[in-house]
Amino acid sequence: MTILRAQGVTKRYGGLLALSEVDVAIEENEFVALIGPNGAGKSTLLNVLTGLTPPTAGTIELGGRSITKASTHARIRAGLGRTFQHGRLFDRLSVLENVMVGAANRPGRSEAQLESAARTSLERMGLGHLAPSRISSLSYGNRRMVELTRALAGEPRILLLDEPAAGLNSGEVEDLMTRLRAIRSEHRLAVVLIEHNMGMVMRLAERIVVLNFGRKIAEGTPAAVQADPAVLEAYLGAGSSYAAD
Numbered sequence: 307m308t309i310l311r312a313q314g315v316t317k318r319y320g321g322l323l324a325l326s327e328v329d330v331a332i333e334e335n336e337f338v339a340l341i342g343p344n345g346a347g348k349s350t351l352l353n354v355l356t357g358l359t360p361p362t363a364g365t366i367e368l369g370g371r372s373i374t375k376a377s378t379h380a381r382i383r384a385g386l387g388r389t390f391q392h393g394r395l396f397d398r399l400s401v402l403e404n405v406m407v408g409a410a411n412r413p414g415r416s417e418a419q420l421e422s423a424a425r426t427s428l429e430r431m432g433l434g435h436l437a438p439s440r441i442s443s444l445s446y447g448n449r450r451m452v453e454l455t456r457a458l459a460g461e462p463r464i465l466l467l468d469e470p471a472a473g474l475n476s477g478e479v480e481d482l483m484t485r486l487r488a489i490r491s492e493h494r495l496a497v498v499l500i501e502h503n504m505g506m507v508m509r510l511a512e513r514i515v516v517l518n519f520g521r522k523i524a525e526g527t528p529a530a531v532q533a534d535p536a537v538l539e540a541y542l543g544a545g546s547s548y549a550a551d
């Protein structure tokens with residue numbers, strides 16, 4: 307079953323066409339990567355899907371229901387979770403409190419239930435020992451993991467990740483990949499991953515959607531996309547700094 311469907315999504319900023327009639331459908335429990343050069347429109351698409359940016363045209367459905375006009379909060383309650391390219395944790399709060407904020411996206415939970423849900427999420431991510439730490443005291447890698455945990459604590463049906471590996475060292479990237487695989491099998495959720503780390507994309511994604519100048523130029527398995535002439539020309543070709551190792 308399709309969990310998320312965007313049809314004809316267009317976003318104009320003045321004279322700039324950031325997205326042009328983009329169609330994307332994500333199936334339940336599917337792992338999809340969204341790739342393309344800088345400025346291709348990837349983050350804009352995530353912002354439109356999550357309601358941060360209103361589209362100029364197009365429709366979005368979550369679980370078969372239109373969310374095109376829904377608030378960001380309503381979308382989160384309906385099962386959309388995301389992380390941001392530049393983290394948005396509350397620096398002065400503890401790790402536990404930050405994850406409780408994510409858990410509060412599920413309505414009707416008491417304070418005690420929020421805390422218990424947040425602790426469970428942290429344990430699952432191997433971060434239980436960090437619960438009392440302040441965000442400002444964490445390493446960059448741990449901050450990114452806490453962000454992911456906060457998104458998961460809202461029990462999303464689909465998780466949108468905006469460059470989660472940016473700034474991580476190779477050991478941290480391996481750890482992130484292991485966690486993402488585990489998250490997907492444990493939580494049975496769909497994942498949409500924006501990432502420039504092509505090694506990671508090719509190893510994790512079942513399907514890849516490629517944007518260039520706001521248009522979808524290719525879509526398919528990692529093998530098919532890597533061999534697609536339009537993708538090679540726009541993004542992954544010889545000499546490109548994005549090409550997979």
Ligand SMILES: Nc1ncnc2c1ncn2[C@@H]1O[C@H](COP(=O)(O)OP(=O)(O)OP(=O)(O)O)[C@@H](O)[C@H]1O
Pocket residue numbers: 319322324342343344345346347348349350351
């Ligand atoms: N708020 C905005 N106002 C004007 N232009 C914008 C705005 N947000 C994005 N853009 C433009 O829209 C285009 C798409 O940007 P977007 O950030 O979605 O690309 P991206 O594929 O995520 O790039 P990157 O890989 O660098 O993160 C770019 O040309 C960008 O400058």
